[in-house]
Amino acid sequence: MSLDLPTPPLAIRLAEQVADLLEAEIRCGRLSAGEKLPTERLLAAQMGVSRTVLREAVSRLKSAGLLESRQGSGVYVLQPGFVPLQFDRAGSSSLQAVLQIIELRRGIEAEVAALAAQRRTDADVDDIRAAMAAIVAAVDQGGDGVREDVQFHRRIAQAAANPYMVHTLDYLAQFLHEATRCTRANEARDSRLMQDVIDEHEAIIAAIAAGDAAAARQAAAQHMRNAAGRIGQTGTPGLSPG
Secondary structure (H helix, E strand, O other), X not given: OOOOOOOOOHHHHHHHHHHHHXXXXXXXXXXXXXXXXXXXXXXXXXXXOOHHHHHHHHHHHHHOOOXXXXXXXXXXXXXXXXXXXXXXXXXXXXHHHHHHHHHHHHHHHHHHHHHHHHHOOHHHHHHHHHHHHHHHHHHHOOOOOHHHHHHHHHHHHHHOOOHHHHHHHHHHHHHHHHHHHHHHHHHHHOHHHHHHHHHHHHHHHHHHHHOXXXXXXXXXXXXXXXXXXXXXXXXXXXXXXX
């Protein structure tokens, strides 16, 4: 026996839309925390849906912690929490997504490097240089240097003295690990490409050590542009094109 599964009923799709609309009103502050919603009958009429649809939408928002029912009083708006940053892991395996994440990271890395140039201590510069030496040592020993590369950029973020930047780069790095690993394997087989990576890193280090924020910003942005170019040119295995 085969089952012909239907598409979601219209009422469910409408409930999702109503829930999305109400959530947007809450998050942008047009429905403020502590505010009581209009009666079910009035709100359903205002939104042009049945009371059944509205009940389902309200139920969804209760589950999301955005609304609560108070016995004998009505439904009230709660203070919305932060929406956690979350990328689609399946979608991030495509070449297009990887390049888009690098594009995002380019803007962040450029500012991180500029701030590092302004705020770094001598100890920070020593740590960044040590991280660069670890990349070279890993590649010389036959490794891909990806883990060491992540630590290099992390050291720069730590020199920028902004923990939110460190956490953001940590988050983005996990989506670029496989693409970076495959590309770095190609670079390791081509001494010219590997030297390009080293030269780009050295330019960032020199600008940070000199306290030149503009040069550090430019060097970091150029490094990320070149990294995207290397990933795009190598036809990185394991990534779908779209």
